[in-house]
Every structure is written in C-alpha cells, then in structure tokens.
Amino acid sequence: MSSKFNPSKPSQLDFHRPKTKRLRDLTQPSGTENENVGRIPKLTDESKKCIRNLAAYRAPKPKFHHPRSKSAAVLVALFVGRQGDLYVLLSRRSSTLRTYAGDTSLPGGKVEQGDKSMEDTARREAFEEIGLPKDRTKVPLLCILEPFLAAELIVTPVVVLILDNTLRPVLNANEVTSLFSHPLSSFLTTSPPFPTEPDTLEVPYHTSFDFRSSGPSIPLGQEKDRGQNEGGKGKEQQTLFRVHQFLTGREAGGIKPVFGLTASILIHTSTIAHARAPSFELHPPSPPNPPTPPMQVRIAWALLNKPSFTEACTKEGVDLGKARKVLEEWEREVLRERRGARRTKSSKGWSKL
Incomplete structure (x- = not known):
C-alpha cells in the first residue's frame, strides 16, 4: 500500500x-x-x-x-x-x-x-x-x-x-x-466450485460462526429502555454478528480461505450481480437474538463510541449529529417492530379464547 x-x-x-x-x-x-x-x-x-x-x-x-x-x-x-x-x-x-x-x-x-x-x-x-x-x-x-x-x-x-x-x-x-x-x-452457495479431495471432504466449502462484539443493540425485553445514555450515543451492548468463510481450494498450498470482511463484500457483490439471495443465512436468527444492525447503523455507532473514530471526527471537524440521528431512528424502528409483534401475538392469543 x-x-x-x-x-x-x-x-x-x-x-x-x-x-x-x-x-x-x-x-x-x-x-x-x-x-x-x-x-x-x-x-x-x-x-x-x-x-x-x-x-x-x-x-x-x-x-x-x-x-x-x-x-x-x-x-x-x-x-x-x-x-x-x-x-x-x-x-x-x-x-x-x-x-x-x-x-x-x-x-x-x-x-x-x-x-x-x-x-x-x-x-x-x-x-x-x-x-x-x-x-x-x-x-x-x-x-x-x-x-x-x-x-x-x-x-x-x-x-x-x-x-x-x-x-x-x-x-x-x-x-x-x-x-x-x-x-x-x-x-x-455452499457447494464448492472446485473438485474436492477425499482427505478434505470433512471440511465444508462454506462455514460461518456467530460471535459477540461491542456494537449497537437493544436486548430483547428492554422495550422501555431505548438503549440510550447521556449524549445519545447509544448504550454499548454485545451485538451478535455472523462471520462467513469460503475455501479457495488452494489451502494445501498455504492459501487461507476467504474470510470475514472480504467474504462479506464478495457475498454482497455477488448478490447484486445475480439478483438473488445466498443459499445460506447471512445473519444470526432474530428472534431469539436481537436483530443484526444494518452496516450504516454499525458505522454510526462506531463513530459515536469507538475512541479512534471519535477522535478522528473531532480532529477533522466531522459533525456527528447525523450519525446520532441514524442510530436513534434505527432504535425507534426496532422498538416499533417489537411492539407490533407483541400486539399481534396478543391478539392471536385472545382469538383462541
């Protein structure tokens, strides 16, 4: 570089x-x-x-x-x-x-x-x-x-x-x-584009795992608490993210799989190109987990909460007001969806009486 x-x-x-x-x-x-x-x-x-x-x-x-x-x-x-x-x-x-x-x-x-x-x-x-x-x-x-x-x-x-x-x-x-x-x-897809060797059949072409990291989140059951602290930054929570990995077929030669950010970018590129969703789940299931925040919301949260980003914004004079607004709008949308789902569930319960 x-x-x-x-x-x-x-x-x-x-x-x-x-x-x-x-x-x-x-x-x-x-x-x-x-x-x-x-x-x-x-x-x-x-x-x-x-x-x-x-x-x-x-x-x-x-x-x-x-x-x-x-x-x-x-x-x-x-x-x-x-x-x-x-x-x-x-x-x-x-x-x-x-x-x-x-x-x-x-x-x-x-x-x-x-x-x-x-x-x-x-x-x-x-x-x-x-x-x-x-x-x-x-x-x-x-x-x-x-x-x-x-x-x-x-x-x-x-x-x-x-x-x-x-x-x-x-x-x-x-x-x-x-x-x-x-x-x-x-x-x-989860199917490899290359012939699989007998000794590698136990290794799937596509794998994913979920991990928790700091980020914007509204835990289930906290509908009354909008998850904001003083300054409107958004309360720091442990957000569940899903990471994807694809084998290259060249691992025997020391080439590592396509992983993490690179995999996410190429999944998105291929989704746009082929105009169809992948054959696997992109994000952890919600519920039971809180919804995975959109990328723009994650970036807004990082600018407001991660010291290296916040310091860069301060040094360059970047106004964080719009980033804060994006985060707050996402929080309100999540809470509206939860209230709507709760009302729907309640009405179904009454209809059975």
Whole structure:
C-alpha cells in the first residue's frame, strides 16, 4: 500500500492495446460480438445479466460523513473466465505485513492525500499491489458499493471489470505473495466450485460462526429502555454478528480461505450481480437474538463510541449529529417492530379464547 512502490521492470506495465472491447459491447445479444477483440471470451447470458446489474447499481446515499483518516477502499476486480463466467481477483497478503499477514484479501488500502475519490484510492492501491493499470478504458468502473465497517476503518468496495485479458500482474512482493481467482457466483452457495479431495471432504466449502462484539443493540425485553445514555450515543451492548468463510481450494498450498470482511463484500457483490439471495443465512436468527444492525447503523455507532473514530471526527471537524440521528431512528424502528409483534401475538392469543 506504499505510494513509493516502483516496479522493477516498468516495461511490464506497458499494457497498450489499440483495440479493447467496450463495456456496452459485452452485454449485446449473442451473435453481435467480435470475440477476437481484446481476447475477451464470449460471456454466458448469466454473466451479461450480472454486468448489467452491477453497472446499474447505485448504493444508497450516505446519511452522514466519515472521517477521511479512517477511510479506505478495496478493488473488486472482475474478469471473464474461459467459459464466459465472471471471476474475482484475490491476493495473498505478504507474511511480513504487520496486519492480516498471509490473509486472502482484495487489493486496497487507506485514502491518501492525492486521492480525489474512493475509486482513485482503490485503483491506486491495485496498481501498487498487483500492477493493475488505472486505465478506465481497459478496466472500467461498474459500481461503488456502500461502505463496510472493519476493525478500525470504514472500507468502500469499488467494482471494476477487466476488459483486456492480455494484462499480466506485477506483484509488489512487500505486500502481495500471490494472486489467484475465484468464481463470483460461488459466494452465494455452499457447494464448492472446485473438485474436492477425499482427505478434505470433512471440511465444508462454506462455514460461518456467530460471535459477540461491542456494537449497537437493544436486548430483547428492554422495550422501555431505548438503549440510550447521556449524549445519545447509544448504550454499548454485545451485538451478535455472523462471520462467513469460503475455501479457495488452494489451502494445501498455504492459501487461507476467504474470510470475514472480504467474504462479506464478495457475498454482497455477488448478490447484486445475480439478483438473488445466498443459499445460506447471512445473519444470526432474530428472534431469539436481537436483530443484526444494518452496516450504516454499525458505522454510526462506531463513530459515536469507538475512541479512534471519535477522535478522528473531532480532529477533522466531522459533525456527528447525523450519525446520532441514524442510530436513534434505527432504535425507534426496532422498538416499533417489537411492539407490533407483541400486539399481534396478543391478539392471536385472545382469538383462541
């Protein structure tokens, strides 16, 4: 993620091609495509729909500002496989990095001074880490997703499509050990996209586990207490979250599964692309558990309660009033739903008398 990275062989970054297939050409009906232009394989009908869906997607407008010093972006770089299906590029982080060493991740990093947008940040980081050119004709933007909350950052995914299959990666060894791909559709299913070996049959392709962490929550049975303390920050509770994991099929070679934030981003990307929900439950069941708060609510809570975020907001002059309003509106909505459910249950009980 260092801006000082210079490839040892600059000539490898000369990806010039006089002809590159345009994004709108990819979604034309079969029979109208020139399959030799840009060496892009012929897309399946499902892949064409995915590209249309992603290109048409517009994330909800944020209701409050984020501190720039706590903002980051990742690049969800899609490309067309040999059979016309969509794949996403994933990297193995260097084992020498201070954070998330050796993890499977998407190219990305924190916003830097010269970045004018989240797209700029994601493209710059991808160029620095894996040598992906910033050329928007070869790698056009499909969409920008809503932000996700990481441990100490607010991460915005930027989805692009690689139109030139002659591009070759140039890895920054200080940050990336290897680069590989995974089918985008496989983040909606529990079935592996690769042949399973006999000695790994006991390890499911998709797994998830629930854990408790600090966050916005209104425990069941506390309808009279709106969960707010002085200042309207929202009372700190232990919120139940679900984390997802997908095997890559490369674990024998030391590649870690797709896990946590990266998995959540790719589940969301695939859900938008294929216009269908995953075959597994995204969140813990509610009830008996309190509902998992939406990501925007979690970010609002973090800005109001986590010291590193609050200090960044104070330093940058970020007004937290709108974040507080989002949190309060969510609390009121949860309480209204609970009261409605309680009244419905009560009326059903009387009807049996």
